[in-house]
Amino acid sequence: MEGMSRLLVCPPDYFSIDYEINPWMRMSNRVDPDRARAQWHELMNVLGSQAGAVLERLAPVPGLPDMVFTANAGVVVGRRAVPSRFRHPERRREEPYFEAWFQSHGYEVTRLEEGLYFEGAGDLLGVPESPQPLWFGGYRQRSEMRAYTRLGDLFECEIIPVELVDGRFYHLDTCFCPLSGGDLLYYPPAFDRYARVVIEDRVCEARRLVVAEMEALRFACNAVCIGRHVALPAGCPQTVQLLQEHGYETHAVALDEFMKAGGSAKCLTLALD
Numbered sequence: 001m002e003g004m005s006r007l008l009v010c011p012p013d014y015f016s017i018d019y020e021i022n023p024w025m026r027m028s029n030r031v032d033p034d035r036a037r038a039q040w041h042e043l044m045n046v047l048g049s050q051a052g053a054v055l056e057r058l059a060p061v062p063g064l065p066d067m068v069f070t071a072n073a074g075v076v077v078g079r080r081a082v083p084s085r086f087r088h089p090e091r092r093r094e095e096p097y098f099e100a101w102f103q104s105h106g107y108e109v110t111r112l113e114e115g116l117y118f119e120g121a122g123d124l125l126g127v128p129e130s131p132q133p134l135w136f137g138g139y140r141q142r143s144e145m146r147a148y149t150r151l152g153d154l155f156e157c158e159i160i161p162v163e164l165v166d167g168r169f170y171h172l173d174t175c176f177c178p179l180s181g182g183d184l185l186y187y188p189p190a191f192d193r194y195a196r197v198v199i200e201d202r203v204c205e206a207r208r209l210v211v212a213e214m215e216a217l218r219f220a221c222n223a224v225c226i227g228r229h230v231a232l233p234a235g236c237p238q239t240v241q242l243l244q245e246h247g248y249e250t251h252a253v254a255l256d257e258f259m260k261a262g263g264s265a266k267c268l269t270l271a272l273d
């Protein structure tokens with residue numbers, strides 16, 4: 001399947017820290033635009049040239065500094081797209097642009113009711129190669145649990161809601177990364193007790209790759225897996241070793257400019273298939 005992955009991305013032309021909506025963001029911590037651009041291009045080089053993904057570019061919009069984080073555009077399953085309904089008004093302004101992209105690219109767009117918070121593939125992630133299609137939906141910090149009842153009906157699949165209890169890990173993709181081989185890279189303390197038990201029940205021990213706290217705090221789990229390739233933020237050597245032991249080819253990319261907004265590799269992409 002390598003070379004067949006399509007990812008939606010958005011260049012960081014207007015990326016900056018203009019507000020604070022998660023514990024990582026500090027308006028005093030200014031983005032270096034040249035560094036951000038170079039880091040983003042390096043990630044695109046890894047994903048496109050090295051891992052063989054097809055990159056679809058969305059035009060950035062002035063005044064929408066978090067639009068680079070296309071994981072939050074919505075979720076795509078087959079030809080159907082469900083655009084996000086952001087919790088914070090600062091990001092709600094991105095919704096029409098993401099929705100217009102899905103519309104103009106031939107997706108069947110289903111909109112959730114207003115006021116039902118759901119932040120797309122940042123919070124809803126599928127585990128591939130399980131006997132049944134199995135999805136996990138993070139809630140409490142950004143998306144709401146009741147969104148998953150609605151989405152499970154829509155996609156006719158089982159979505160297991162998992163509660164996120166640590167504000168630093170406010171989207172599921174900051175602490176949970178399903179990998180192509182059926183493995184799961186994750187950071188258990190970000191979840192409540194019940195969610196940890198459910199994850200352990202659904203993913204066998206040999207396939208659970210537990211990330212160390214120090215590297216979880218560098219967003220080691222915010223990785224992009226394409227076939228056997230995994231792109232992850234630099235500064236996570238234990239996670240790199242863990243992934244390599246499980247047969248993955250790792251690509252560490254410096255993405256610290258995006259950490260200033262509370263995002264890293266995975267947040268900068270949206271899987272389109």
Ligand code: ARG
Nearest residue numbers: 022069071122171261263267
């Ligand atoms: N500043 C953005 C926010 O707080 C970062 C989003 C990161 N996206 C993600 N999928 N984790 O919404």
